[in-house]
């Protein structure tokens with residue numbers, strides 16, 4: 254197994270010290286405040302808000318406030334998406350006003366609704382325009398600015414090294430690279446070695462991302478890319494402790510707070526569920542929580558009867574959902590509770 258110990262050391266992003274090198278990736282609709290609180294409590298080095306559309310934020314649209322508000326964690330990192338320099342600058346000022354310690358710019362999102370507006374990874378099609386957004390954000394705030402990107406738009410345009418280099422010259426303090434092109438969406442396997450070309454192009458920290466879900470993979474992606482840190486997204490489904498567990502394992506410690514028996518798992522899931530109802534209100538919260546409940550069930554109670562699963566994922570009565578969850582886990586054999594990493 255490759256050396257994992259380097260994952261445990263701190264990393265400086267401009268003036269901000271990050272406690273270790275295993276980060277939770279921003280995931281829209283998933284890494285909201287309750288999720289980030291949990292991931293950080295388990296030991297993730299850094300957590301990032303879901304992306305917030307800078308145009309909507311600048312116009313004060315509903316919902317943006319929840320995405321950018323300070324969650325009380327030592328490092329508050331907000332990710333902005335958008336294509337208008339004026340909105341990006343204003344969004345950055347608003348986020349910094351909410352206490353953001355780091356502002357990240359999204360240049361990696363492949364979704365048509367985002368790239369169709371020439372934001373997200375579409376910015377990699379026009380680096381001059383991308384740089385105008387970086388200049389606007391760097392000029393608007395005192396806090397470190399970072400950029401998250403893909404390898405390029407498609408395999409004929411692998412321009413992440415150029416973007417990263419120009420971003421560094423413009424004052425960006427760290428870049429994260431998802432080892433796929435935009436046109437790959439999430440297909441195939443992330444190319445960890447290709448991230449080395451970005452690492453070679455800059456002297457700021459590079460964070461490698463894509464398809465990591467274990468301590469061995471976290472160490473491998475750093476070995477293959479030469480990157481300084483790793484960012485993990487989908488492996489957190491049903492396991493908010495994934496990054497923390499990898500970081501604490503790397504430090505030679507036992508991961509804390511991971512539910513270790515069925516009753517503790519039920520308590521954990523119920524508490525996550527209740528936090529979401531509190532944040533969004535019952536009507537919206539119970540809908541938004543369903544994907545998490547589905548992942549928890551798939552991962553930790555794979556044998557649950559289909560009718561129970563369906564009832565948990567469709568009921569509009571939180572009390573019923575909570576009772577059913579407790580019932581499912583009271584009957585789950587401990588063997589169903591897989592360890593985190």
Ligand SMILES: Cc1cc2nc3c(=O)[nH]c(=O)nc-3n(C[C@H](O)[C@H](O)[C@H](O)COP(=O)(O)O)c2cc1C
Pocket residue numbers: 278279280281282283303304332359361362401431462463464465484485486487488
């Ligand atoms: C549902 C979902 C939502 C995402 N939302 C964002 C986002 O808001 N901002 C962003 O930069 N990347 C977003 N991503 C991309 C992830 O941050 C990450 O780059 C990608 O999932 C690859 O990492 P993984 O293989 O560890 O999941 C999202 C990915 C998923 C699956």
